Amino acid sequence: MSELQTWLERLEQLHPVEIELGLSRVAEVARRLGVQKPAPRVITVGGTNGKGSCVAVMEALLCAGGHRVAAYTSPHLLRFNERVRIDGREVDDVALVQAFEAVERVRGEISLTYFEFSTLAALWLFQRAGVEYALLEVGLGGRLDAVNLVDADLAIITSVAVDHEAWLGSDREAIGREKAGILRPASPFVCADPxxxxxxxxxxxxQGARSYFINRDFALSDGSYRFGDLRVEIPPISLPPNSIAAAITGVALLDGLPACSLESVLRGICLPGRCQQLHWRGRSLLLDVGHNPAAAQYLAGWLAANPVEGTNHALLAAMADKDLSGLVAPLAPLVDRWQLALLPENDRAAGCTELRAALEGVGIAAQAIEPRCEPVAEGFELALSALGERDRLLVFGSFFTVAGVLQYIRDRSDGESG
Structure with missing residues (x-):
């Protein structure tokens, strides 16, 4: 076992609960560590869906402009290192261990959650690297999330939808109030929710924030982005258009846009697990980490706009505390065959009975559902075996679902993945 893996397992045991919203503990450790301002310019990105895409676009634009850029995102798919990047590259194990040790030296009696500890470690690394920009993705909500200990020079909200109701509230107004907690007085704020x-x-x-709302201050229609005198043609990449628009707007407000073609920079962006297209073993796959109704609506629109000659199949594994019916309903008219799967190592995962009830509850016929319900790896093989050359398999429902399939493909790659 690597030293980093030992640290990660330890972090999982340090705090009595996995999630504890609030800034008092983490802010005090940040003060002791001296990381309250990890870069001259900090951009905090909140929202229900599209946060990671927004960060990825800003990171690419700023790097192309020759700026030193750090990005902190969550969760990861295959490696913890994905969460912490400097100048577009994942931080290595040695640096992460050094950061964890630095946090441990100053936290004293203060107990930190896994995410809080990770956030502080990332801020420490960013400060030591001397980056110009720090891009911080909110983990949950906004107002009480650990990244909100840093005063943002620019705040972005990509979308507001119902998710994590136990923590954030049961409607968009309550959830929006939590997400708006990342705004700061007189600092610019970009909102991509239409x-x-x-x-x-x-x-x-x-707050007196200088606000920029999509369809009022900047716009995106028919693949064309407009903000004042700035015009950009968005190439066909598999990221939410509104998140792309918010990212361009945010970087433009801070004068960080590159002199080169923005279209060429955007064309080179690929974010794993976001409408990610793969061809493996002669079959077409689409992997998406969408796990709430709003994400499913977007995914359904993408499938409809990008049809295949054959039929759509789906592999679904999800968390039991999600709106399972809302997750599958938008996709019901577009998917012909369903393969249910389990995540046995995750205590929050839905079982076969719950998943099947959600499908049947939105009118999906029993004969369209594969009778066998296996763990993700075995379910993936079952779904592949039923797939024709002109068909497509959608893998969705959770970060864990996509991660399981990506790891399976990596372990058994025969050179056909791409």
Whole structure:
């Protein structure tokens, strides 16, 4: 076992609960560590869906402009190192261990969650690297999330939808209020939700934030982005267009856009697990980490706009605390065959009975559902065996689902993946 893996396993045991929202503990350790301002310019990105895509676009644009850029995102798919990047490259194991040791030296009696410890380690690395920009993705909510200990020079909200209700509230107004907690007085704020909750609009107004809303201050239609005199043709990449628009707007506001063609920079961006297309063993795959109804709506639109000659099949494994019916309903008219799968190592994962009930509850016929329900790896093989050359297999429902399939493909790659 590597030293990094030993540290990660230890972090999982340090705090009595996995999630504990609040800034008092993590902010005190940040003060002791001296990382309250990890870079001259900090951009914090919140939202229900599209946060990772927004960060990836900003990271690419700023790097192309010759800036030193750090990015902190979560969760990861295959390696923890994916969460912490400097100048577009994952930080290596040695540096991460050094960062964890630095946090451990100053935290004293203060107990930290896995995410809080990781956040502080990332901020320490960014500060030591002397980056110009730090891009911080909110883990959960906004107001009480660990990254909010840093005062953002620019805040972005990509979308507001119902998810994590136990922590954030049961409607968009309550959730929007939590997400708007990342705004700072007089600092610019970009909102990519075309119908922002009143709570977000009111928060921006009361904070005195210089606000930029999609379809009011910047626009994206028919693949063309507009912001003042700036015009960009968005190439066909598999990322949410509104998140791309928010990213360009945010970087433009901070004068960080590269002098080169923005279209060429955007064309080179590929984010694993976000409408990720693969061809493996002669079969077409589409992997997406979408795990809530809003993400499923976007995914359904993508499938409809990108049809295949054959039929769509789906491999689904998800968390039991999600809106399972809302997750599958948008895709029901587009998927012809369903393969249910389990995540036996995850205590939150839904079982076969729950998944099947969700499918049948939205009108999916029993004969369209594969009778066998296996762990993700075995379920993936079953789904592949039923796939024709002109068909497509959608893998979705959770980061864990996509990670399981990606790891399976990596372990058994026969040179056909791409």
């Amino acid at each position: 119908e922002p909750p009143l709570s977000v609009v009111s928060s921006a107004s009361s």
